[in-house]
Amino acid sequence: MCLAVPAKIESIDGQKATVSLAGMRSDVVTSLTPEAKVGDYVLVHAGYAITVLSEQEARETFTILREMVQGSE
Amino acid sequence: MNRLSAIRDDLATQWRRLGDRPGGVQLMEVCGTHTVAISRGGLRSLLPEGLRLISGPGCPVCVTDQSYIDQAAYLARELTDVTIATYGDMVRVPGALGSLAEARSAGADVQVVSAAHEAVALAARRPDRQVIFLAVGFETTAPATALAVQQARREGLGNFSVFTAHKLVLPAMRALLAQADVRIDGFLCPGHVSVITGWKAYEPLAAEFRRPCVVAGFDDEQILTGIAEILRQLAEGAPAAVSVYPPVRPEGNARAQEVMAEVFEVADARWRALGAIPESGLELREAYAEFDAARRFKLPTFESHDPPGCRCGDVITGRCLPTDCALFATACTPRRPVGPCMVSSEGSCAAYYKYHHRQAGKEQA
Numbered sequence: 089m090c091l092a093v094p095a096k097i098e099s100i101d102g103q104k105a106t107v108s109l110a111g112m113r114s115d116v117v118t119s120l121t122p123e124a125k126v127g128d129y130v131l132v133h134a135g136y137a138i139t140v141l142s143e144q145e146a147r148e149t150f151t152i153l154r155e156m157v158q159g160s161e
Numbered sequence: 162m163n164r165l166s167a168i169r170d171d172l173a174t175q176w177r178r179l180g181d182r183p184g185g186v187q188l189m190e191v192c193g194t195h196t197v198a199i200s201r202g203g204l205r206s207l208l209p210e211g212l213r214l215i216s217g218p219g220c221p222v223c224v225t226d227q228s229y230i231d232q233a234a235y236l237a238r239e240l241t242d243v244t245i246a247t248y249g250d251m252v253r254v255p256g257a258l259g260s261l262a263e264a265r266s267a268g269a270d271v272q273v274v275s276a277a278h279e280a281v282a283l284a285a286r287r288p289d290r291q292v293i294f295l296a297v298g299f300e301t302t303a304p305a306t307a308l309a310v311q312q313a314r315r316e317g318l319g320n321f322s323v324f325t326a327h328k329l330v331l332p333a334m335r336a337l338l339a340q341a342d343v344r345i346d347g348f349l350c351p352g353h354v355s356v357i358t359g360w361k362a363y364e365p366l367a368a369e370f371r372r373p374c375v376v377a378g379f380d381d382e383q384i385l386t387g388i389a390e391i392l393r394q395l396a397e398g399a400p401a402a403v404s405v406y407p408p409v410r411p412e413g414n415a416r417a418q419e420v421m422a423e424v425f426e427v428a429d430a431r432w433r434a435l436g437a438i439p440e441s442g443l444e445l446r447e448a449y450a451e452f453d454a455a456r457r458f459k460l461p462t463f464e465s466h467d468p469p470g471c472r473c474g475d476v477i478t479g480r481c482l483p484t485d486c487a488l489f490a491t492a493c494t495p496r497r498p499v500g501p502c503m504v505s506s507e508g509s510c511a512a513y514y515k516y517h518h519r520q521a522g523k524e525q526a
Binding site: 090091092117119120121122131133134135136138139141144145148149151 | 192193194221248275276277278279298299301302304305308351352353354356357378380407408410414416417420
């Protein structure tokens with residue numbers, strides 16, 4: 089239940105952003121990451137971005153979480 | 162040599178440096194996602210003999226007190242014009258009044274949401290219903306509930322409330338160390354809880370109890386790196402709080418901590434098997450009392466015990482393995498779960514069933 093996945097922000101409208109998440113479009117709330125900008129990677133938990141990732145972190149986190157996401161299908 | 166073998170080599174080196182320790186070393190992971198990842202990766206079989214991994218109270222559904230489960234079923238079944246909005250994991254947890262899934266079959270309105278704001282949207286769409294959001298989860302999840310409550314206030318929704326059972330991981334770790342009969346030499350700390358709290362939050366625990374507290378991510382490399390780091394600290398006699406998981410900052414997410422503190426206050430909370438733990442849960446502040454389902458609706462109290470024969474309580478406190486429970490894979494299976502540890506996808510029993518029981522070629526449900 090503490091599952092979280094990295095996603096790239098494509099557009100922001102107020103406190104909501106459209107992200108691309110493993111190739112799928114999804115809406116997330118960005119109130120917890122007010123510094124997030126279009127093009128940033130965020131870690132998304134239950135519909136809310138919980139932290140902004142640097143590109144390097146995003147790449148590492150993608151690798152770290154790939155198995156997890158595949159394993160929880 | 163690839164990265165994984167380098168990490169395994171380091172782990173073996175640190176293990177040798179530790180020398181002979183009577184009774185071996187026992188580490189606890191306190192995150193359901195770790196529990197699943199360890200079972201899936203078959204990581205226990207890669208560890209040296211004498212190094213044991215036990216699961217702690219890391220699955221939010223599993224640690225939720227039975228009386229809360231029964232009260233939620235009561236809200237669903239007994240009140241008129243009520244809609245229960247809940248994360249999917251809660252729906253099949255059995256209880257004295259049956260599960261929420263059974264309540265739904267009996268005509269109750271139980272809706273699964275994947276984000277807290279979906280429960281608020283439900284209340285906005287259905288002014289004729291009282292929408293009650295079952296707010297379970299650890300520090301990772303609680304900020305979303307806080308935002309949902311603030312959103313309901315902004316939108317003036319008098320028909321939205323939350324029934325809270327949010328828990329804090331750190332006080333539970335403290336309570337676990339106070340158990341005289343369970344040995345814990347170090348903690349593998351939860352990656353996404355720590356994104357919110359920051360890894361420095363574990364410093365007092367590491368210092369006071371002299372136990373390594375290492376935050377790790379969720380693939381095999383991360384978990385083995387975390388374990389190797391714990392062993393290194395033990396070998397050097399220098400327990401500390403650290404993170405090997407890149408997204409975790411020292412201080413965590415300040416905005417999330419702020420939102421949580423605006424809406425919630427820290428309160429004593431009841432955990433399955435661990436009982437009441439001081440300052441281990443979150444309750445709505447007086448300023449948000451109108452959104453508190455426990456104050457809005459009259460709720461009977463229920464007993465706080467596991468179903469007969471179920472050892473979920475022992476499993477989440479490290480006292481036994483799922484396979485030590487007489488009901489495991491016989492009376493209790495993912496299809497017909499007796500206790501929450503077999504219901505939740507993050508429960509230890511479900512993980513053991515999925516990854517070990519099947520491999521052993523035993524009879525399936």
